[in-house]
Amino acid sequence: MSRIVYVNGEYVAEEQAKISVFDRGFLFADGVYEVSSVLQGKLIDNQGHLTRLKRSLSELAMEAPVTDDQIQQIQTALIEKNNLQEGLVYLQITRGAADRDFAYPAGVKPSLVMFTQSKNVIDNPQALTGISVITTADIRWQRRDIKTTGLLAPCMAKMLAKSAGADDAWMIEDGFITEGSSNNAYIIKADGTLVTRQLGTEILAGITRKAVLKLAAEESIRIEERPFSVEEAHNAAEAFISSATAFVMPVTSIDGKKIADGKPGKLTRKLREIYIQTALKSIM
Numbered sequence: 001m002s003r004i005v006y007v008n009g010e011y012v013a014e015e016q017a018k019i020s021v022f023d024r025g026f027l028f029a030d031g032v033y034e035v036s037s038v039l040q041g042k043l044i045d046n047q048g049h050l051t052r053l054k055r056s057l058s059e060l061a062m063e064a065p066v067t068d069d070q071i072q073q074i075q076t077a078l079i080e081k082n083n084l085q086e087g088l089v090y091l092q093i094t095r096g097a098a099d100r101d102f103a104y105p106a107g108v109k110p111s112l113v114m115f116t117q118s119k120n121v122i123d124n125p126q127a128l129t130g131i132s133v134i135t136t137a138d139i140r141w142q143r144r145d146i147k148t149t150g151l152l153a154p155c156m157a158k159m160l161a162k163s164a165g166a167d168d169a170w171m172i173e174d175g176f177i178t179e180g181s182s183n184n185a186y187i188i189k190a191d192g193t194l195v196t197r198q199l200g201t202e203i204l205a206g207i208t209r210k211a212v213l214k215l216a217a218e219e220s221i222r223i224e225e226r227p228f229s230v231e232e233a234h235n236a237a238e239a240f241i242s243s244a245t246a247f248v249m250p251v252t253s254i255d256g257k258k259i260a261d262g263k264p265g266k267l268t269r270k271l272r273e274i275y276i277q278t279a280l281k282s283i284m
């Protein structure tokens with residue numbers, strides 16, 4: 001069955017959805033996006049995603065075509081129209097359609113496109129085994145704090161991982177891991193300290209990252225927000241990633257090297273569990 005998607009004010013079957021060939025999202029990746037997860041038909045941490053969306057837009061001097069409340073209404077309508085129980089709502093705002101020119105056009109209405117994807121987020125089988133990652137050079141641009149649709153570099157990293165038989169890639173800059181292809185990266189040291197890169201233009205400020213760090217602090221886990229090296233990652237006691245659609249996902253091998261005994265770590269499993277419980281509580 002085909003999905004109902006939202007395009008610039010209209011709910012249409014996905015086959016009917018149309019966007020201009022002059023849309024700057026298509027020509028320049030001149031657009032930003034957000035992904036909010038859905039559990040039991042309800043949005044998780046959506047306010048955080050809308051706040052980050054505003055920041056991405058403002059960094060690119062782009063206007064939202066609708067208010068936050070309207071975005072939320074559309075998200076909810078799509079969940080209902082598609083009878084989505086678990087998965088995600090994707091939303092993308094592009095600068096709109098104008099004759100091709102590098103300079104931002106004046107007076108053009110931005111485009112808003114939204115759709116749902118169904119996915120087992122809680123009962124993801126990978127959470128039981130953990131995922132494998134490889135490391136590769138971070139060849140992305142230098143404003144990774146802006147959530148733009150210009151995602152070819154992470155697509156290439158993901159394909160490199162796939163061709164190496166791994167699930168994902170952690171990207172390296174100057175010897176230190178920045179983040180995963182579409183997630184934030186963490187290690188846990190033998191003494192139980194959680195290490196993840198500090199916020200800055202080098203990484204995306206994950207909404208899940210913020211929630212995970214808060215929960216970790218509440219569990220009295222020591223946190224170090226700093227760059228960590230590939231070698232430190234290889235020798236970590238535990239490793240994991242976070243994102244809106246992976247939640248907390250164990251990493252059990254890096255560059256073909258097992259992390260500890262090659263099974264999801266204890267603190268990682270605990271953080272995943274607490275994250276899910278907290279998310280479920282937030283929608284009750």
Ligand code: PMP
Nearest residue numbers: 182183184204206207208243244
């Ligand atoms: N870093 C990158 C590069 C990402 O693409 C994502 C997910 N879009 C994240 C981190 C995780 O962010 P969030 O927890 O908000 O999904």
